[in-house]
Amino acid sequence: MAINLQKGQRINLEKSNGSKLQNICVGINWGAIEKKGFFGFGTTKEAVDLDASCALFDASKKLQETIYFGNLQSKNGSVKHSGDDLTGDIDGDDGLDNEVITLDFSLLNSNIEHVAFVLNSFRGHDFGKIPFASIRIYEGTPKMVKEVFATYDIAHNSGFSGYVSMVMGVFYKRNNEWKFNAIGEPTKDKKLPETITTVMNQYL
Incomplete structure (x- = not known):
């Protein structure tokens, strides 16, 4: 059963059958902002550009690589970004992720010990004004969800109102095993x- 992410919750990447998760997808789905027309007549949709990004750090917390819309793949292919979505779901929630970042732990360089996922509103749209915005971490591929590991809803959480950036979570290696710090802040x-x-200073 998927967990709702809360700051500071640390969990093992172990499935119910005892095996370890190897391939993780972080998907973000969001909508466009509705605006009322002149004198309150009609509505228009304003596109929202959210950007999911992933940062790789070594044991000394030094940044090694950043995977984002301007760099869609890590050097060895362990992390891949689906590409930049500039609008969100203009026609309403289609239930599909607008951006997905995939992570294969087996391909990560051995010196990587922290993998952080963050979300930024490129044009500065307030998270609290977006009609729907949800994040899920799951096993599978961008086109096939095997099992949802964790979820959280930004749009209906009053704590996100007034903000345009957030730390989704950090995968970290301890005793050669990967664990997850579900931050959602x-x-x-x-x-x-x-x-x-902020991730380097507060969350590693």
Whole structure:
């Protein structure tokens, strides 16, 4: 059963059958903002550009690589980004992820010990004004969901109102095993580099 992410919750990446998760997908699904027309007549849709990103750190917490819309794949292919979605679901919630980042633990370089996932609103749209925005971490591929591992809803959480950046969570290696810190916390950062700095200073 999928968990609802809360700050500080740490969990093992072990399935019910005792095997370890090897391939993780982090998917984000969101909608466009509805705006009322002049004098309250009609509505228009304003596109929302959210950006999911992934940062790889070594044991000394030094940044090694960032995978985002401008760099869609890590050097060895262990992390892949599905590509930049600039609008969200203009026509309503289709239930599909707008952006997906995949992570294969077996391909990660041995010096990587922290893998952080963050989300930024590229044009500064307030998370609290987006009609729906949900994040899920699951086993499978961008086109096939095997089992949802964890979820959380940004749009209906009052704690995200007024923010445009957040730390979704950090996978970290302990005793050669990968675990997950389910963070789900908004930050005061405006841009991706600032959010990565916050991760380094607070969440590794």
